[in-house]
Amino acid sequence: CGSDSGRIYIWDFPGKTVSWAGYMNSNKNWGRYTGLYSEPRTSTELLGSFYIYPSPVKKIGTVRFYLYQDAEVKVDILDITGHRIGGIKVSNPTPNEYNEVYFDFKNQSNGVYILRVEAKNSSKREVKFKKFALLR
Template identity: 30%
Template sequence: MSIPSAFGSYEMRGLAFANDSVGWVGNDIGPRLFKTRDGGYSWTEQNSQVWGSWSISLLDTLRGWTGYLGISKTTNGGLTYIGGLSNETPGTFELYQNHPNPFNSSTVIRFTIKQPSEAEITVFDMLGRQVFRWPGEGILQAGTYEYSFTGDNLSSGVYIYRLTAKTSEGKRVFSDSRKMIYLK
């Protein structure tokens, strides 16, 4: 079998298929994953924001994770990534404007939390309907974080994203919202 030209000069690692059609393969050079929907005949490149993808595990066609020097995961067939950016303890909670904005395939939502908290990101359409929810990864330590959001299952339009932070007892200590624009 020849190496598909979509891979270029990358050395492939971590091949996994969810079924006969849908599969992923990572590489050891950069933050890239390749996805197939036709059993490996064609591949599309996706930026995973994790440097190197040596291990890939899939639960089904929508849920899985990959990692080497960080972890990307998916719960909707697109890629999401969360990672800590700083060990410094910030003095405030803050939700920053996503970038890029407007965005086409993915955007980064950055936030800081000043105390250990459960953080949740929710996205709403302009009618107030919840279209996405990232329930967090348990208690995050105080610090600055980035979350990579993909709008694969959304229509072009204006959306509101909200960060909510709660203590381990469930008391809300912070909530803020911002507007983002998705263009397909």
């Protein structure tokens, strides 16, 4: 890094390069650095936290969700009246990891929408909802 005195400082840290700093973070910003050992999260739930970003959504929205167990996942976008305006079945979601899908909102008008995430396996089904805003 540079300084006001015109000097340049260089540090050489031993070990692997971690471009996304933070405990257990990966280069994909998924919250898990695969170069280090960690116990996977355990839960009786199928779905963990989920959200859509950026907030508010402009043209493209990224849905990120944590999946605790192996399951089929379906993500739907509903208008404020509950009518489905789009959706996707997530192909091969990874358990014990954050997964992402992308939605294109360029043909939708400004307003409040509902994100619906459903996870289902042979023994359980979970559905979660979250509101979000679209401002173009």
